[in-house]
């Protein structure tokens with residue numbers, strides 16, 4: 001079977017997304033790029049029935065290579081990400097807080113420094129019909145050089161160097177959106193973080209998260225932030241851990 005590992009990973013990620021309530025039913029879809037091929041979820045299949053063999057393998061222009069079922073209707077979105085960015089995995093969810101927040105803001109308000117795990121800012125793409133080329137264009141605009149965005153009145157997209165990283169980002173994005181929704185609903189003027197504060201958090205996160213008990217997942221924080229991924233000197237890293245304690 002072509003791309004056996006990648007297809008297995010797609011199945012596992014879809015099942016996990018259902019368990020974690022990031023998707024319901026057949027909503028949402030994920031893909032992995034391996035070389036010039038993409039393994040992507042098929043359309044309209046309950047994830048409980050999904051097997052690696054049923055995960056489609058397509059070329060970067062969408063041509064089916066080994067795909068017993070129709071691909072997800074959002075294939076254009078996935079292919080656009082691979083055409084325009086260096087991402088190697090895409091996770092698209094209809095998680096509740098992300099979908100709800102996308103209706104009321106144009107950008108996720110800077111309510112929490114976890115935005116640093118998502119490229120510093122998360123923009124909301126304007127609503128476009130699902131599966132349309134217009135949605136793919138709006139997604140690319142909203143992503144820019146960052147690994148996450150919301151799709152207006154629809155859901156969320158995260159990308160990563162692999163499916164694990166993209167999926168972890170989906171979880172952090174949903175958490176930040178949930179916090180932001182509560183803030184927006186609180187009816188008070190929020191104290192939002194400045195660009196500088198988010199940039200500072202981004203710097204602090206580089207290389208952070210390697211102790212098992214700090215609550216962060218290594219894959220997200222190690223490689224987050226474009227241009228800020230140089231490996232840390234171990235001593236400097238230890239200093240940062242001490243400096244920032246467990247407040248992450």
Ligand SMILES: [Zn+2]
Pocket residue numbers: 028074092093094130154155
């Ligand atoms: Zn969708």
